[in-house]
Amino acid sequence: MGQQLGPRRYQRPHILGAWLLRRDRTVLDTLAASTSLWEQRIAILATQAFIRAGDFADTLRLSALFLSHPHDLMHKACGWMLREVGKRDVKSLLSFLDQHAARMPRTMLRYAIEKLSPKARQTYLAMRSC
Numbered sequence: 001m002g003q004q005l006g007p008r009r010y011q012r013p014h015i016l017g018a019w020l021l022r023r024d025r026t027v028l029d030t031l032a033a034s035t036s037l038w039e040q041r042i043a044i045l046a047t048q049a050f051i052r053a054g055d056f057a058d059t060l061r062l063s064a065l066f067l068s069h070p071h072d073l074m075h076k077a078c079g080w081m082l083r084e085v086g087k088r089d090v091k092s093l094l095s096f097l098d099q100h101a102a103r104m105p106r107t108m109l110r111y112a113i114e115k116l117s118p119k120a121r122q123t124y125l126a127m128r129s130c
Contacts, residue, residue, distance in 0.1 A: 016046040017046035021049055025058060028046060028047070028058060028062065029043075031043035032062055037071055040069070043062055044062050044077045044078055045077055047059040047062065048084060051085055051088060054089075056085045056089060056092050059081045059082070059085055060082075063078040063081065064096075064100060067103055067104060072105075075105040075108040076107055076111060078111075078112075079107060079108040079111025082096065082112035083112050083114055086116070087115060096112075097109075097127075101124045102128055109124060109125065109128055113125070
């Protein structure tokens with residue numbers, strides 16, 4: 001990585017996310033493509049700053065990218081960020097779930113649907129078990 005984007009920049013995802021709000025976000029793709037679990041996790045967690053600003057695109061894109069990730073910590077992080085999206089725009093979350101719930105890892109799905117109604121939670125859990 002370049003000098004200005006050295007490892008220290010990534011130690012705090014919320015700092016990186018806030019820094020990227022009005023900048024080029026391709027560094028997220030670099031982190032997501034890394035072989036390091038921690039850099040991948042920082043990529044998704046950094047999107048919390050974007051979610052707070054009403055921008056969900058990177059969160060949804062990275063969550064879809066990580067659907068087949070083998071590590072439970074990534075499932076938890078993506079599910080958490082999806083739940084945060086749903087707190088601000090439930091339609092965006094439901095659209096993502098309609099498209100991906102059947103393939104989502106159980107932990108990711110459980111975290112994402114936590115704030116939905118019991119009926120909606122059952123619907124999405126049933127999609128996964130099909």
